[in-house]
Amino acid sequence: MKTMTLRRRNGMEHLTMRVLVRSLSLFMHCRCDSMEDLPEEPIIFCCNHYEMFGPIAAVISLPVRFKFLMNADILKPRENMEELLTGVRKAMPLLSETQIRRLYNIVSPRAERVFRQLDPVPMSQGWAGVISEMQKATDEMVEGNSIVIFPECGMPTYSIGSVTEFRQGFAIIGEFYRKRTGKDALFCPTYIDKWDKQIHFGELIPYGRGPAREECMKVSQKLYHSMTTMAEQYGHTPEEYEDEEILEEEIRSVHG
Amino acid sequence: MPQELIDILLRTAPDTDISKLTNETRLKADLGLTSLDFIMIMFEIQDKYDVTFTGEEAFETVGDVIRFLQEKTGNGQIQG
Numbered sequence: 001m002k003t004m005t006l007r008r009r010n011g012m013e014h015l016t017m018r019v020l021v022r023s024l025s026l027f028m029h030c031r032c033d034s035m036e037d038l039p040e041e042p043i044i045f046c047c048n049h050y051e052m053f054g055p056i057a058a059v060i061s062l063p064v065r066f067k068f069l070m071n072a073d074i075l076k077p078r079e080n081m082e083e084l085l086t087g088v089r090k091a092m093p094l095l096s097e098t099q100i101r102r103l104y105n106i107v108s109p110r111a112e113r114v115f116r117q118l119d120p121v122p123m124s125q126g127w128a129g130v131i132s133e134m135q136k137a138t139d140e141m142v143e144g145n146s147i148v149i150f151p152e153c154g155m156p157t158y159s160i161g162s163v164t165e166f167r168q169g170f171a172i173i174g175e176f177y178r179k180r181t182g183k184d185a186l187f188c189p190t191y192i193d194k195w196d197k198q199i200h201f202g203e204l205i206p207y208g209r210g211p212a213r214e215e216c217m218k219v220s221q222k223l224y225h226s227m228t229t230m231a232e233q234y235g236h237t238p239e240e241y242e243d244e245e246i247l248e249e250e251i252r253s254v255h256g
Numbered sequence: 257m258p259q260e261l262i263d264i265l266l267r268t269a270p271d272t273d274i275s276k277l278t279n280e281t282r283l284k285a286d287l288g289l290t291s292l293d294f295i296m297i298m299f300e301i302q303d304k305y306d307v308t309f310t311g312e313e314a315f316e317t318v319g320d321v322i323r324f325l326q327e328k329t330g331n332g333q334i335q336g
Contacts, residue, residue, distance in 0.1 A: 127315070128309055128312075128314065129311030129312075130298070131302060132310060172295055213296050217292070
C-alpha cells in the first residue's frame with residue numbers, strides 16, 4: 001500500500017495562483033471556516049456551485065492542492081458555444097442576444113486558458129465515461145491532490161444559496177481509492193457562502209465497506225443532508241432576500 | 257448470453273425478465289437502468305473481466321456490452 005501525504009503547491013504554482021488570487025480575491029475571496037479540522041491527506045471536497053462563484057471561490061480560497069472534476073464541454077467553449085450559451089442566457093436575462101454573444105466571444109477564450117491552467121479532470125456527460133474519469137481522479141488523489149467536485153444535479157435557487165439533490169455515481173471513486181490505498185476515501189461537504197464570503201466544511205463522510213451501490217447512495221445522501229443543513233444555517237430565506245423581482249424570476253426559471 | 261453478465265445485470269436490476277433478454281434489449285429504455293445502475297454495471301464488468309473503459313464507449317444495448325467484451329478480452333466464448 002502506498003503511503004500518501006498531502007501535496008502543497010510548489011513555487012511556480014503558488015506564484016501563478018497568487019497573481020490570480022490577487023486579482024480575483026478583491027471580490028471573491030472566501031475565508032475558510034475551521035480548515036484546521038481537515039485531515040492531512042487528500043479528500044474530496046463536494047461543493048455547491050452558486051453560479052460561477054463556487055468554482056472561482058474554491059480556486060482562490062482552498063489552501064490545498066486539488067484537481068477539479070469539470071464538465072468537459074466547458075473546456076471546449078468554442079466547440080460547445082450554443083450549448084453553453086443557454087446557461088449564459090439564463091444567468092444574464094437582461095442582456096440582448098447580441099450582447100450575450102459578444103460577451104461570450106470575449107470571455108470564453110480567456111476562461112478556457114484559465115480552466116486549462118487548472119489542469120482539471122474532464123467529465124463527459126455520458127455514463128460510460130464516469131468509470132475512467134473516477135479512476136483518473138483516484139490517480140490524482142494517490143499523487144496527493146485533493147479533488148473538488150460540484151455534484152448538484154438540479155438547478156438551485158442561487159439568490160438564497162440553496163442546494164439541490166446530488167448525483168450518486170461520482171462516489172464510486174471510494175471503491176477505486178480503497179483498491180489503490182486500502183483506505184476509506186473521505187468526502188467533505190463544502191458549503192460556499194457567496195453572501196458572507198465564507199467556505200464552511202461539514203463533518204467528513206467516509207466511504208464505507210458495504211456494497212458499492214449502497215455506499216454511493218449513502219455518501220450522496222449524507223452529503224446532501226449536510227449541505228442542506230449548512231444552506232439553512234448559512235444561506236438565506238426568501239424573506240430575507242431584498243430584490244423580490246430577481247428572486248421570483250430565478251424561481252420561475254428553476255421551477256418553470 | 258454469458259451467465260456472468262446476466263448475474264451482473266440481475267444484481268443491478270433484479271426485476272429483469274431474463275427470458276426476454278436479447279442482444280437488442282436496450283439498457284435504459286427496456287431495462288429502465290438509471291445512471292447509478294449503469295455505473296455499477298460498468299464497475300462490476302471492469303472488475304470481473306479486467307477491462308478498462310476509455311469513456312468513448314456508447315452502450316445502448318446488451319449487445320453493445322457483449323461486443324465490447326468480445327473485443328477487449330478476445331474471448332469468442334462471450335456470445336450474444
